[in-house]
Amino acid sequence: MPNIMIVDDEEPIAWGLRRAFEREKYRVGVAASAEDGLAQARKNPPDVVFLDVRLPGMDGLTALAELRAIAPAAAVVVMTAHGNLNTAVKAVEGGAFDYLAKPFDLAQAIDAAKRAITRPQDPPASQPGLAHEDIDPSPDAIVGRSPGVQAVFKRIALVAPTNACVLITGESGTGKELVARAVHANSPRRNKPFLPVHVAALNPNLVESELFGHTRGAFTGADRPRDGLLALADGGTVFLDELADIPLPVQAKLLRVLERQEVIPVGGGEPQTVNVRIVSATHADLSAAVRDGTFRHDLFYRLNVYPIHLPPLRDRIDDIPALAEHFLRRFGVANPAEVLPADTRAFLKSRPWPGNVRELRNALEHAAIEARGGPLRPEHFPEPAAAAGPVGVSERLRSLVTEWVRERTRQKDGEPAELHQQLLDTVEPALLDEVLRQLDGNRLVAARWLGLARATVRKMIRKHHPAADEPDDEG
Structure with missing residues (x-):
């Protein structure tokens, strides 16, 4: 036993x-x-x-x-x-x-x-005990105690000591580069270079030269040989941000780096051996890019050896107070907990933050300036960002539902009740009306689209549009 x-x-x-x-x-x-x-x-x-x-x-x-x-x-x-x-x-x-x-x-x-x-009985060697701290004051700290962030910590700890490729996914502003830096900082390569490469910011015509280097005379203006970023990071880690923007011809050469640990400069014929770890990130759906033919499936599998997904801030609202104190500490506020009264903390947790942690940081910096050393109040914060990058309709809907629930639970007239029915009463009319509009009122087809019985659709119409005429059965 x-x-x-x-x-x-x-x-x-x-x-x-x-x-x-x-x-x-x-x-x-x-x-x-x-x-x-x-x-x-x-x-x-x-x-x-x-x-x-x-x-x-x-x-x-x-x-x-x-x-x-x-x-x-x-x-x-x-x-x-x-x-x-x-x-x-x-x-x-x-x-x-x-x-x-x-x-x-x-x-x-x-x-x-x-x-x-x-498990197989192969216990690792013991290590000396190490103290721990609750607060990491470093600028690259990843802050949070929510289950989603704890899962990220665990995955970083497991993969960092290895040489495996890591693919970091998540919406813009969630902190993908911080995760990449943490993987490098906790790896055996920590004392070697960490080079972040923001692919989207590179000239599309020069991405290959930037990554792999070039020989003298390889193209107009190449008056001397130049090492690429992969060679400059030898022994260390290269972080490729916005991976989906890498041109297809460059993807083939990057695959060679991963499989053979060698680069061929633009204009050159002799491969150069390199020893680099590739950590990459994207907010795009790479699986869809593979299906569309804009991203090589073999490269995707090589880069996606160990995925780490970062949750959006709306899914970890209990981390917001700790994040706020962390950023205020970085802004030079000596007593961050004291300048965040309870109503401000509640206000911060109620906002949707479509720009995620990056938007929260910028809003806190704005508020700290407005507060002039005093407590931060809701009125010190800027209006919510109007646009924060490409977010799908489903994500926007989920964000709106989250905001709707928080609004109901903040009401002062007792405990909320029947939230599920209230939400149905709110969204059901829009769903019903749009389906009927697209079908010119054909209730038979509408029932099929909605996955409901025709009698149920008739009840919905009578409920939300009691004055509507009852048509003859559609054929």
Whole structure:
């Protein structure tokens, strides 16, 4: 019977995990401190340890190194409600088998336990314990504790030590370059160059020369040989932003770099060996570009070895206060928490932010200037951005629904009720009217388009347009 140890000082979490594991027929031990957990592990080495980071006395990351020495065959699953990228990276470096961000479903914990028990027995070498910080003051910090951001931290920590290509996706303004920098900074290449290449900003006729270099006389104006960005980044990481804008002829040469680690300068015939890691990003749908023939499918598969998707800000609104304090700290505000009163925090969380984190940062800088050192108030912020890049109709609709729900839940006249029906009453007439308009009122076909029975469509019409005439049955 597998032996699982839970090290967590939060009794409800420890109790819930214990009950869940016991239902799976595991033998379970519980410790409320790292010291107690280590003592239990010495007496009875566990197969799996669920280890919280914040503990009284010794912290979890320090205990991780000691656990790896005491029970080297044990798989350690690190748990935290206060994780940042630093925590995730150090957990993986310290030999953690998995990383769970609280709150998590018990099903996730059970799945982690099953994977740990059935894994190949090849434990990584122990690493020294490392302290962690809740606040990362660096300008390249990725800030957030939401589940979506915690998942990003975990994926960065897992892929950074490898040489795998990483494809970062997400809307404009979500922080794709920050993720690329984090992958590089936590990799063995950290002391070598990191070169960001914004493909869309390059002259389309010179993209090949910029990336691969050129020989003397390769084209008009090439009066001397020049190394390309891939050669200049030798040993390091190249970040290709707006990947979808790379011309097809250049894509073929980039594929050669990935497959053979060599470049051929424009006008040259001899390949040059390079050692670079490619991290790329796009807000476009590359799968659609592959289907349309504007992006090579073989290159897509080589670049998409390990995808990392960044959630839009509207899907992580609980991170907004922490992001606001982070940016204000960067603007030189000494007490960011004190200049963000509760009503301003609520206001920031209520806005849709179509430009994502970039728009939030710019709005905060504007407000800090307007506030002149005082508290930031809603009236100090600029009007919402009118346009923030290409966002599909479905995304705009989702954003509007999110804003609609927040508006209803902010109302002061008690708890909201029947939100689902209210939303249906709001959008159903527009859906019905537009379908009928396109079909010249043909209710039979409208029912097929809507996927509803004809009787249901008639009821909808009577509900929203009681004065409408009831026509004869359409043929």
